Amino acid sequence: MTFSRLLNYKYSDTLKKMDPDHLVALVTEVIPKYSCLVFCPTKKNCENVAEMICKFLSKEYLKHREKEKHEVLKDLRTMSSGNLCPVLRHTIPFGVAYHHSGLTSDERKLLEEAYSAGVLCLFTCTSTLAAGVNLPARRVILRAPYVAKEFLKRNRYKQMIGRAGRAGIDTVGESILILQEKDKQQALALITGPLENCYSHLVQEFTKGIHTLFLSLIGLKIATSLGDIYQFMHGTLFGVQQKILLKEKSLWEITVESLSYLTDKGLLQKDTVSKSEEEVQCNFHITKLGRASFKGTIDLAYCNILYRDLKKGLEGLVLESLFHLIYLTTPYDLVSQCEPNWMIYFWQFSQLSPAEQNVAGLLGVSESFIGKKASGQAIKKKVDKDVVNRLYLSFVLYTLLKETNIWSVSEKFNLPRGYVQNLLTGAASFSSCVLHFCEELEEFWVYRALLVELTKKLTYCVKAELISLMEVTGVLEGRARQLYNAGYRSLTHLANADPEVLIGTIDHLSRRQAKQIVSSAKMLLQEKAEALQEEMEDLLRVPSDFPGAVAPSTEKA
Template sequence: MSATLGNVKDLQSFLKAENYTNNFRPVELKEYVKIKDSIYEVDPKEEPCFTFSRLLNFKYSSGMQKMDPDHIIALATEIIPQQSCLIFCATKKNCENLAGMICKYLNKEFIKHKESEKATLLGELKSSGNGSLCPVLQKTVPFGLAYHHSGLTSDERKLVEEAYSSGVLCLLTCTSTLAAGINLPARRVILRSPYVAADFLKRSQYKQMVGRAGRAGIDAMGESILILQDKDINTAKNLLCAPMEKCYSNLLHDGGRGLLSLILSLIGLKITKTVDQVRDLMKGTLLSVQEAQVSPEKSLWDLTVESIQTLKQKNLIEVSSDVNNQNILQITRLGRATYKGSVDLSYCDVLYRDLSKGLEGLLLNSFLHLVYLVTPYDMVHQCKPDWMIYFRQFTNLSAAEQKMATTVGVPESFVARKAAGQSVRKSVDVVVVNRLYLALVLFSLLKETNLWIVSERFQLNRGFVQTLLSSASAFGSSVLHFTEELEEFWAYKALLSELTRRLTYCVQAELIPLMEVSGVLEHRAKQLYSAGYKTLAHLANADPRTLVKTIENLFKKQAYQIVASAKMLLTEKAEALREEVDDLLMMPSDLPSL
């Protein structure tokens, strides 16, 4: 299954599977560490662990030595631009700074390597940003370099990954997230330090990173180089010789949220009706296999009973008796709304309270109140407000919007005092304050629609803003399903349906029909709308050859795909309407025949 699992036998037992093990690797991987200007080969089986391999050959000026004390440029230029290189950095900012620094000292000959392809890439990056281009990428891409982390938008990441895979880019500076799930191999992988943020690397993280080295069918071998400072040598030796971390059941993670959610769904879906049936099903989980390791103090039975009691206390399930006086587990209205909306059990009661409070004075002349109600709770702690920006955005709100902010718990006086750097005596809920700040970001996006402008306005990286938007869209859909199960929230149904649609596409209302077409993003939708293709029907009846001539940077293949997708979508909508008409005609009528 994976080279980074230390307890495959647990999974084998859980899955009732046979275990086949093979250490064959298509491309040989050689692991090295660099200490000062010396390269050592890693051999965990030998006593010293590090065996001297060679001295690093480089010639640095004094200024260059100061800028690059780890000799990363020397390590990278040994193989680029002909071969590829990944450099893992501890933070997102490190990625950007390192890519920019390397470019300063590269030979100008690097610019000539695949020059036209790199110019095309810059054009595509600018197009994906609605005319905006990251200044770091603008500087690094001509040299064949780029950075890769969660601060990029999904379109930017896709373009960077494709350019790297095709050889247009020869070097990526990246964070550890690239190591898992993305197939971007390299001839050489460099780990700038043995840290991820402030935490020392785990064995599995290290293996995931160095595992990127070696491109099957291209290289005969791959190599990784971990750069170490003297203070980290002993810890690194322990890391390189340590066994793999074990994989454990997630059901007890974060206070047993997974176990609670599983039991609620089992009862809601009527898979189990009694405590004994729940216990029997729990015997088939990975947690059952690992019971003694994960929870030595409490048995799986104890954990199951505790979870059922917790669900009862949260008013998500109830116990009733059948004709045989047997206790039957049943889901409550709130429980059904929670599992049908896929709402995290940590927030279901808070969400119910917020929605109930919202009904008392729901602001309908603006989207702000509804946006606040669908702002994801789990992103609140990922962003600390800039108080001057907060105050500026607050003062731009209408009187009704400011009143709504005060109602949810964020008065203007509080934001003003924080912006002025003054202490605030009155206690205010930090979660509510941060949530409203994120809601203001989303509210700006709905009005502005340009992600780059909003990112700049709130001084947030565009990747975070895009993640916030997609999370709000998903959570909005969850809240909509949640309210559909509770009669008291009938007013939210139509309101949240439209808002979720707006959040999904985050464009001007007239562009939404075009955005539903596969392959059409905001920039392309604006081009089509300006060219007169304003509805789905217009686009479905378009001539692809005319589109290519009319729309800038639209290739023939893309044009045919867009028209085909529009036709299919239009057919589906027509079929749905026909079925609706048929259903209406089949309904019995109380009117007398004429």
């Protein structure tokens, strides 16, 4: 490391205290003419840094593309039903915004478009922006060589600094890493060391890796015999790296053990095809439970738990409201990340009807248990933590379906709005998976019709009257509400609408959007009509082997 230059920026005593890393000096060398990214270790840090930088930017920054920044704020308010994050309200006029998973997907998309267009010139962001989002910059600043408390890996570091000076977009790019003395040696290794090796994770997470792979191979009939499956494994990255990765067991032993595990779990069944002194040839076929897991793309770590929960649910399914069904479709993989706020938990529990409280009782979570947790009392009786956490997430989803407002639910449960939206998206996806799971198992016939409607509600998360409008391409919640209030209350109304009349009736609707909405509504209506026509023809079709049967003409029907 050698000396480069001194920063040409006068620092007051106040600024030195507020900005010991000299971020203000570093970003003002670049913005607003060019773009800049500041990577921060945590989400809260992103917001704090964005606000701190704006405090010390001159008023001149407010004039840069002022009208367009005003439009960005207006669009943010519109998409969030009048809500606007106070941090963004303060920073966007300066051309600055934060970017992390706490934002909703619509907010992220809008801010990314504004950044790409040059309306916003500075993002304070977490490392998640480094992968998958194409947002290049003239200068990239890493505020610390950490992601949360973990020191940066070289591959992630390269991803982050790779945003600077993207070929074909910019001619120059530079990255700046801010260090403390204690991190100097590690940082030197980070900058000069080789990239980490890439290894197969197929066996590290058996249920998501090798077990799911084997179930898919047999379910799709790509490979059904032990020999064919073993041969397939040789062609995977894991098969190529087996000498490096396998210390105690051979690839053959892992293949045999994995198939035995799936057989023991009741997901596969083994058939002995031929038996000789030298060799036993085994074929495998998928069981009903295996096919349900495969068709529903259920994580194999949870398929037995899901089966047990659905079975238990049949014993006392509460249909007074959606609460019981919502619990059954709350994703298992989000449960471990959940940390309930016990005061909120107790308050939400007390808002349930007696029938809904019975659902919690069936799950083994009593009001007294939640009350004791809220008051900090010791609890002797053991309660399944995963069930308790899953029920808490169910409260969030249940409240969200009733209020259909991510902002109010986020505030009510003190959770980031991005987290609430991710939970909703995960629940909609998992509900669809559970539906496909139930379609393969006759005993769960009762769930099929119920889950079709719930999946729709979770997917669109709007008032019931807006769901049909939300099916139209290009119509989100705000637009659906505008259309509904203007008298377009069904697909038929929209399909028969005149695009020119729509433009005059609906605010901020372009001619292209109006034509797309009408065209999409017509297509949807036609698809539904064709589906009903096919259903009618199936009902009227008389089996040819029925004695003396004469099929009535469709025209007459």
